Amino acid sequence: MSNFIQVTRSSMPNFDEYIEEIKDLWDSQWLTNMGNKHNKLEAELVKYLGTSNISLFTNGHLALECAIAALNLTGEVITTPFTFVSTTHAILRNGLEPVFCDINPYDYTIDIDKLESLITYKTSAIIPVHVYGNVCNVAEIERIAKKYNLKVIYDAAHAFGVSINDVGIGNFGDASMFSFHATKVFNTIEGGAVTFKDENFKNKLNSIKNFGITGPESIEDIGINAKMNEFQAAMGICNLKSIDKNISKRKDIVERYIENLTNIKGVKLIKEQKNVKSNYSYFPVVFDGYKISRDKVYQLLKQNNIIARKYFYPLTNTLDCYKGRFNIEDTPIAKYIADRVLCLPLYSDLSIEHVDRICNVIKAR
Numbered sequence: 001m002s003n004f005i006q007v008t009r010s011s012m013p014n015f016d017e018y019i020e021e022i023k024d025l026w027d028s029q030w031l032t033n034m035g036n037k038h039n040k041l042e043a044e045l046v047k048y049l050g051t052s053n054i055s056l057f058t059n060g061h062l063a064l065e066c067a068i069a070a071l072n073l074t075g076e077v078i079t080t081p082f083t084f085v086s087t088t089h090a091i092l093r094n095g096l097e098p099v100f101c102d103i104n105p106y107d108y109t110i111d112i113d114k115l116e117s118l119i120t121y122k123t124s125a126i127i128p129v130h131v132y133g134n135v136c137n138v139a140e141i142e143r144i145a146k147k148y149n150l151k152v153i154y155d156a157a158h159a160f161g162v163s164i165n166d167v168g169i170g171n172f173g174d175a176s177m178f179s180f181h182a183t184k185v186f187n188t189i190e191g192g193a194v195t196f197k198d199e200n201f202k203n204k205l206n207s208i209k210n211f212g213i214t215g216p217e218s219i220e221d222i223g224i225n226a227k228m229n230e231f232q233a234a235m236g237i238c239n240l241k242s243i244d245k246n247i248s249k250r251k252d253i254v255e256r257y258i259e260n261l262t263n264i265k266g267v268k269l270i271k272e273q274k275n276v277k278s279n280y281s282y283f284p285v286v287f288d289g290y291k292i293s294r295d296k297v298y299q300l301l302k303q304n305n306i307i308a309r310k311y312f313y314p315l316t317n318t319l320d321c322y323k324g325r326f327n328i329e330d331t332p333i334a335k336y337i338a339d340r341v342l343c344l345p346l347y348s349d350l351s352i353e354h355v356d357r358i359c360n361v362i363k364a365r
């Protein structure tokens with residue numbers, strides 16, 4: 001149905017290009033366990049992301065779980081609830097206690113003015129989220145982490161290709177996790193990565209993602225299986241060729257949205273961040289005092305065959321699986337935004353005509 005607009009659509013290479021890329025797998029018959037495609041993609045991504053080290057994973061979530069495990073964190077970890085469930089699950093599944101810090105009302109990243117008061121003797125790390133590709137206040141987070149001797153792992157799942165003053169976003173903190181899920185700006189079907197500064201960290205991560213195997217007869221970590229396979233890596237190699245073109249198409253789409261939706265009472269857009277090169281991964285709109293509520297806008301779009309997404313609603317500190325453990329009143333700004341935010345459709349081949357149609361449906365009411 002060409003009339004139907006999904007919230008997102010996966011970027012895919014040309015069919016023949018992918019077939020060409022996977023052809024030699026029938027010669028090598030090497031399908032996974034750090035094969036040629038895997039290693040080639042690692043090398044290309046280190047360059048593209050401008051980081052010193054990278055380790056690839058079968059998905060972003062396991063990349064985050066393994067990064068947490070590899071840093072030997074204990075006790076409490078400070079994070080935000082305005083994120084995909086993965087961030088909070090990864091902390092709890094490592095036997096750690098998430099402590100929720102509120103977000104700021106400007107770019108919805110962790111509120112650094114509220115962070116320090118949440119640190120206790122049990123705190124071992126901060127896991128902030130570059131939500132929607134918006135960059136956290138990395139300088140202030142680094143200052144606080146140094147002062148209290150805390151580790152920092154960024155959930156950079158949304159931030160592929162983002163940079164600050166030409167420094168790749170994967171260079172901050174002890175580690176950053178990227179997601180290469182089908183719905184993300186760059187995909188390897190499913191996939192993910194951890195970038196990091198400390199070269200020695202690579203052996204640890206590679207061990208943990210492969211059952212803790214460090215040699216033919218030695219298992220040194222209680223690891224897991226989280227390796228990226230060759231078909232995923234081949235998809236990444238192909239998709240990486242068009243990433244700049246795709247991000248630039250996303251930019252045009254976002255600019256059209258902004259043109260259409262600026263200066264409307266009760267429609268709040270996120271301001272561009274200074275010195276940040278964006279990847280235009282999402283287009284969140286906050287309906288705050290608009291003539292109809294966020295939920296009504298969502299319904300209205302749906303009636304017009306347009307699928308938007310209440311991303312992120314509900315907050316992770318209110319999920320059924322964590323019932324009774326956390327208090328949503330601890331993060332009032334996150335609650336306020338989660339009740340009003342809507343992500344509009346955005347993918348690289350979304351047409352400008354469709355953007356106009358979406359905006360007209362919102363404005364016509």
Ligand SMILES: *Cc1c(COP(=O)(O)O)cnc(C)c1O
Nearest residue numbers: 059060061084086157179180181
């Ligand atoms: C997508 C996403 C993840 C998990 O990544 P997967 O590759 O889907 O496992 C983690 N955190 C955030 C914020 C995400 O959007």
